[in-house]
Amino acid sequence: MSTFLNQDRRSIGDLIANRKPGYSLEQAFYTDPEIYKLEVEKIINRNWILAGHTSQWPQPGDFRVLNVAQESAIVVRSEGGELRGFANVCRHRGSLVCLQSAGHADKFTCPYHGWMYDIDGNLIAARNMADDFDKSSHGLKKVSVGIIHGLVFVCFSDDPPSIDGAIRDLEEAMGMYDFTNLKVAAQKSYPIPANWKLAIENYQECYHCATAHPEYALMHTLMLDREKRERVSGHMYERMEACGIKDIFIDHIDTEARPGEIGFGFGRTAMFSKYKTGSKGGEPVAPLLGNITGYDSGQADLSFGPFSFVLAYNDHVVCYVFTPIDQNNSSCEIYWLVRGDAEEGRDYDVEALTWLWDVTTKADKEIVSNNSRGVHSKYYEPGPFSGMERMEQRYTEWILQELQRP
Ligand code: FES
Numbered sequence: 045m046s047t048f049l050n051q052d053r054r055s056i057g058d059l060i061a062n063r064k065p066g067y068s069l070e071q072a073f074y075t076d077p078e079i080y081k082l083e084v085e086k087i088i089n090r091n092w093i094l095a096g097h098t099s100q101w102p103q104p105g106d107f108r109v110l111n112v113a114q115e116s117a118i119v120v121r122s123e124g125g126e127l128r129g130f131a132n133v134c135r136h137r138g139s140l141v142c143l144q145s146a147g148h149a150d151k152f153t154c155p156y157h158g159w160m161y162d163i164d165g166n167l168i169a170a171r172n173m174a175d176d177f178d179k180s181s182h183g184l185k186k187v188s189v190g191i192i193h194g195l196v197f198v199c200f201s202d203d204p205p206s207i208d209g210a211i212r213d214l215e216e217a218m219g220m221y222d223f224t225n226l227k228v229a230a231q232k233s234y235p236i237p238a239n240w241k242l243a244i245e246n247y248q249e250c251y252h253c254a255t256a257h258p259e260y261a262l263m264h265t266l267m268l269d270r271e272k273r274e275r276v277s278g279h280m281y282e283r284m285e286a287c288g289i290k291d292i293f294i295d296h297i298d299t300e301a302r303p304g305e306i307g308f309g310f311g312r313t314a315m316f317s318k319y320k321t322g323s324k325g326g327e328p329v330a331p332l333l334g335n336i337t338g339y340d341s342g343q344a345d346l347s348f349g350p351f352s353f354v355l356a357y358n359d360h361v362v363c364y365v366f367t368p369i370d371q372n373n374s375s376c377e378i379y380w381l382v383r384g385d386a387e388e389g390r391d392y393d394v395e396a397l398t399w400l401w402d403v404t405t406k407a408d409k410e411i412v413s414n415n416s417r418g419v420h421s422k423y424y425e426p427g428p429f430s431g432m433e434r435m436e437q438r439y440t441e442w443i444l445q446e447l448q449r450p
Pocket residue numbers: 134135136137138139154155156157158159
């Protein structure tokens with residue numbers, strides 16, 4: 045905490061100690077390379093980030109690469125059938141081994157000098173090495189992989205937060221949607237020229253929804269403040285039970301309460317009564333999920349750690365993952381999931397399924413980029429949060445707390 049920042053000679057500890065509660069973060073948290081370095085160490089490399097759904101790795105040898113800040117992981121289904129993670133870093137002289145983002149392989153060959161690894165990460169071939177060279181001690185290094193009811197997470201730490209509590213406590217809530225047996229119908233990446241925190245802070249608040257998202261604001265009551273929202277949510281509470289939906293609320297987002305565990309949450313919010321789901325016009329875009337038998341005009345929000353957020357409509361699920369790339373760039377990865385047995389063309393149309401969150405994310409990318417431009421200005425100073433930015437405020441407090449952890 046004694047690191048001094050270039051521009052104003054204040055240490056990170058000072059910046060945190062002198063922070064005005066209820067205000068946005070100081071400029072240095074978005075612009076200073078020292079703080080970014082600390083975030084990589086204390087937050088980015090210590091927490092789980094969503095890498096997909098188990099259905100994306102049907103066969104042994106199926107792999108997907110996840111890039112987060114400086115790190116790159118290969119997640120591959122092993123010969124034995126389980127998902128494993130490896131650092132995408134060659135044990136010869138460190139080249140990236142796998143340059144494809146996803147595919148099927150029976151081995152991985154480093155493009156630099158041709159060292160070969162099998163899908164269990166073992167080094168199987170290396171030319172012209174000394175006679176006493178030991179291949180068995182030069183396998184790919186391991187990266188942690190965890191699965192929460194079908195959602196696959198990666199953590200670049202050998203001692204990742206436990207996910208056991210999340211698996212146990214979310215069993216009923218995620219079971220309603222049969223998360224384990226969903227499948228990915230579409231996936232898209234949205235590069236965002238902004239610090240990762242700006243992108244996630246924006247996702248955490250709906251103060252901007254009325255101005256930035258006319259499509260979303262038409263159907264989601266989250267753009268209202270809490271009192272107004274309660275007043276227009278009656279129809280959902282009346283219909284939930286008949287639709288086979290339980291009113292479950294879980295808030296284990298604060299990791300303070302359960303140290304060493306992933307933070308997670310689950311809650312339900314009403315949509316306006318004429319909307320059944322998040323689609324143009326509000327009509328269903330895919331078959332009902334899991335045990336759900338109808339439409340209550342409600343939608344569930346889940347969160348898993350600091351980077352991964354999930355919206356569950358009654359007929360489809362949207363996973364939102366924010367990936368830090370460097371200090372000034374991040375990426376938003378979106379997965380749209382439907383029932384595992386749904387067929388494209390017959391049961392869903394990708395265009396209709398992805399419309400809402402594609403148009404909304406493009407608008408978010410624009411507002412977050414503008415936010416980033418202004419935050420870099422010498423005229424920027426932290427401004428006060430509104431009553432509709434409580435989750436964002438809580439998130440920024442959590443960031444500061446994590447930065448000070450040993
Ligand atoms: S760096 Fe991979 S084979 Fe040389």
